[in-house]
Amino acid sequence: xxxxxxxxLLLAITIAMSCNQSSEKSKANDQALNSVISEVKMEExxxxxxxxxxxxxxxxIAGPVIPANPTSVAATxxxxxxxxxxxxxxxxxxxxxxxxxxxxxxxxxxxxxxxIAQEDNLQYEDRKEIALIIKVPVAQFEPMMNDIxxxxxxxxxxxxxxxxxxxxxxxTKSRLEAxxxxxxxxxxxxxxxxxxxxxxxxQAEINAIQEEIESAAGRIQYLTKSAAYSTxxxxxxxxxxxxxxxxxxxxxxxxxxxxxxxxxxMIKGLWLxxxxxxxxxxxxxVGLIIWKRRKSHQTVTATQG
Numbered sequence: 001x002x003x004x005x006x007x008x009l010l011l012a013i014t015i016a017m018s019c020n021q022s023s024e025k026s027k028a029n030d031q032a033l034n035s036v037i038s039e040v041k042m043e044e045x046x047x048x049x050x051x052x053x054x055x056x057x058x059x060x061i062a063g064p065v066i067p068a069n070p071t072s073v074a075a076t077x078x079x080x081x082x083x084x085x086x087x088x089x090x091x092x093x094x095x096x097x098x099x100x101x102x103x104x105x106x107x108x109x110x111x112x113x114x115x116i117a118q119e120d121n122l123q124y125e126d127r128k129e130i131a132l133i134i135k136v137p138v139a140q141f142e143p144m145m146n147d148i149x150x151x152x153x154x155x156x157x158x159x160x161x162x163x164x165x166x167x168x169x170x171x172t173k174s175r176l177e178a179x180x181x182x183x184x185x186x187x188x189x190x191x192x193x194x195x196x197x198x199x200x201x202x203q204a205e206i207n208a209i210q211e212e213i214e215s216a217a218g219r220i221q222y223l224t225k226s227a228a229y230s231t232x233x234x235x236x237x238x239x240x241x242x243x244x245x246x247x248x249x250x251x252x253x254x255x256x257x258x259x260x261x262x263x264x265x266m267i268k269g270l271w272l273x274x275x276x277x278x279x280x281x282x283x284x285x286v287g288l289i290i291w292k293r294r295k296s297h298q299t300v301t302a303t304q305g
Contacts, residue, residue, distance in 0.1 A: 129237035
């Protein structure tokens with residue numbers, strides 16, 4: 001009877017210890033799951049999408065019912081129909097007073113609220129030149145282009161290009177909102193995960209979606225900033241004293257003169273090549289003389305015989 005009681009007590013203690021270990025293991029798994037979920041939430045809060053006011057309200061969009069396939073989520077985009085147009089201009093001037101035009105140009109940049117993004121000072125044998133990359137608010141682009149030349153200035157080049165990127169911005173925003181909805185669904189799947197293997201798989205999907213969200217947000221920010229400020233590539237130069245720019249002449253006689261000039265250059269080049277290989281020419285001449293003498297001697301010998 002005592003033996004039966006002892007066995008029963010031992011069995012009860014073993015079962016209790018087993019249950020305790022199972023409970024501790026379950027608590028450890030729950031803690032690991034909660035830790036992963038907390039890390040994903042922190043990463044979600046650190047995504048730099050909210051820094052851009054144009055895309056700051058995309059989280060407020062209500063998502064659709066969860067489909068069987070998360071990739072088929074379709075968000076309802078909050079479309080911004082404001083036009084986004086990137087404007088670029090390239091202008092080049094020949095000036096009579098280099099320093100005066102340089103000072104006046106910098107005053108114009110400040111006047112229209114722009115700034116100089118890059119400056120290159122160039123010095124050539126025939127001229128001195130400055131190349132500027134100017135950023136100006138899009139609303140001041142045309143007024144500055146109309147006021148940029150000034151007096152005593154000869155326009156050499158003027159090109160204006162525009163690119164409407166409104167469609168790209170709208171399309172990128174739509175894809176961004178869809179990715180954010182998809183990420184939210186995966187977060188819900190993460191909370192429902194039952195083991196570490198499922199957690200790791202869902203977290204890998206969330207990380208991939210997060211990279212796509214950051215890329216789309218950066219693209220929107222780039223297009224928005226590019227459309228907010230237009231670019232003017234300005235260069236101006238002053239010829240040195242005594243320098244005269246060659247005139248464009250496509251007449252027949254001018255082309256004939258150029259052809260003769262090129263022929264003369266070819267003859268000069270050939271003569272310089274011959275001079276540079278004078279040792280070979282000298283050896284060839286000596287060999288030719290020796291060969292002729294031997295041939296002449298053989299002819300005389302054959303005649304006498």
